[in-house]
Amino acid sequence: MSNTAPKMLYHALLAAQAAGEPVTPAAIRAAITEATATLPAAQEAASALEARRRAVLLSAGEAELEAMERELAAHRRQAERLQVALETLVGLLSAAEAREAEGEVAALATAFAGRQAALEAHWKKAYPGALATLRKLLALEAEAEAAFEAWQRRRAVLVRQRPEAEETLPQAEGFPSLATGGTLLRRMVMLPDATGRLRSAEAIRLPYEPHVHNNGVAQSTRLDDMEADAAQRRERQKAEEEHQAMLRRKAEHFDRPRDNEVRRQQNWDQMVAGQRT
Known part of the structure; x- marks a missing residue:
């Protein structure tokens, strides 16, 4: 080697x-x-x-x-x-x-x-315009829906009065149309404002739910939930600190002799010793 x-x-x-x-x-x-x-x-x-x-x-x-x-x-x-x-x-x-x-x-x-x-950066630049576009679409949809319902109501009244006129009247094709997806935009849209909140003047309206009335129902975003969680944590911490402070005060004064009160053997011994003197 x-x-x-x-x-x-x-x-x-x-x-x-x-x-x-x-x-x-x-x-x-x-x-x-x-x-x-x-x-x-x-x-x-x-x-x-x-x-x-x-x-x-x-x-x-x-x-x-x-x-x-x-x-x-x-x-x-x-x-x-x-x-x-x-x-x-x-x-x-x-x-x-x-x-x-x-x-x-x-x-x-x-x-x-x-x-x-x-x-x-893109959110701040593009999102306000997107909100404005959606608000415009929702406004146009509401106007079209109101016009459709007015037409339906008036047509129904006329048909009841003159059934023979039904064949000559324009047929109700339904709303919304297939060209716009066949679903109301207000049933799909739930977009927050630029700060992430739904419940503000600048937010898009809440979605329509047939079985739930949105009036009075609390709707929140993740941002709202996070802020609520933080507030709850602060409240719990404050309550715990106050509780611990109360326990400390109670412990500090528990053994202090009081007139006409015997709480522990130590108090009794102190009271007897006082009487002897």
């Missing part, structure tokens, strides 16, 4: 790590793979050489034994170095993977912040 062991991946990797240079998890894994594959051979070589040395220990000359022992020491040292290198590399890999994971999370957070900023 050569006096100088061949350079392995972990040599350069540990040198770079000691110099403060960045080391990637992929590079560490490659070094671990190489060291793991090399370690058994070094251990087997040391074991085989030790067995051979023992076999010729009584017959070999001093020079031969010294050469064998030097070679055996080199094999053992190589195996020990690989073992320690593996332990060190495993620790480095854990730390590097943690840093890599933190970096990925930070990159995702940065990406989200960018997309969120883009959404908010």
